[in-house]
Amino acid sequence: MLSLASATTAFQAPLVARPAVQRVEAPRMAINDMPGKYAINGALYDPLGLSNIFDAKWLREAELKHGRLCMLAFAGYVAVDLGLKLPDHAWSSFEAHDKSVGAYGGAMGQILLFASLIEILAGVPGANYTMNGGDREPGDFGLDPLGYLTGATPEQKKDLQIKELKNGRLAMLAFSGVITQAGLGHTEFPYL
Numbered sequence: 001m002l003s004l005a006s007a008t009t010a011f012q013a014p015l016v017a018r019p020a021v022q023r024v025e026a027p028r029m030a031i032n033d034m035p036g037k038y039a040i041n042g043a044l045y046d047p048l049g050l051s052n053i054f055d056a057k058w059l060r061e062a063e064l065k066h067g068r069l070c071m072l073a074f075a076g077y078v079a080v081d082l083g084l085k086l087p088d089h090a091w092s093s094f095e096a097h098d099k100s101v102g103a104y105g106g107a108m109g110q111i112l113l114f115a116s117l118i119e120i121l122a123g124v125p126g127a128n129y130t131m132n133g134g135d136r137e138p139g140d141f142g143l144d145p146l147g148y149l150t151g152a153t154p155e156q157k158k159d160l161q162i163k164e165l166k167n168g169r170l171a172m173l174a175f176s177g178v179i180t181q182a183g184l185g186h187t188e189f190p191y192l
Contacts, residue, residue: 036165064139067168081189094182
């Protein structure tokens with residue numbers, strides 16, 4: 001028995017002391033440097049003080065992601081209730097969730113799977129690169145199929161970024177309102 005225990009130790013590598021690894025903290029983006037910030041009486045609007053806890057780049061990445069998703073969600077939700085429906089899918093947007101959940105998640109499971117894959121394969125590496133000192137701006141995935149930023153001056157680019165932020169913020173509020181109204185029983189457009 002003792003010979004078996006000593007025989008396994010013969011195959012173990014000797015312990016070698018490793019040098020301590022020094023990590024360099026990534027430069028933090030100041031909230032004052034970001035386009036689209038709000039100030040009330042000269043003070044930045046951050047009532048919870050989140051910019052003191054989290055890096056502003058991380059917060060901006062999340063704000064852009066949620067704004068973009070809500071812009072798509074609001075347009076899709078309203079489009080279905082205005083009559084743009086798939087064949088054999090006569091239900092409203094509010095009913096579509098319960099009708100689309102089936103075995104293994106059904107259509108909703110497929111949406112969750114594809115959204116998760118996009119987030120894992122593009123979102124996480126992009127945010128990681130941004131947060132660890134990379135030169136990528138928050139929310140910039142290099143995707144500009146309509147060429148809005150081709151040949152744009154820095155002032156024009158900043159103006160487009162502010163427009164996207166404000167539209168995203170509005171869409172987050174709008175989609176929340178539509179879902180709330182639909183949940184209260186007003187399931188037809190204009191949800192009143």
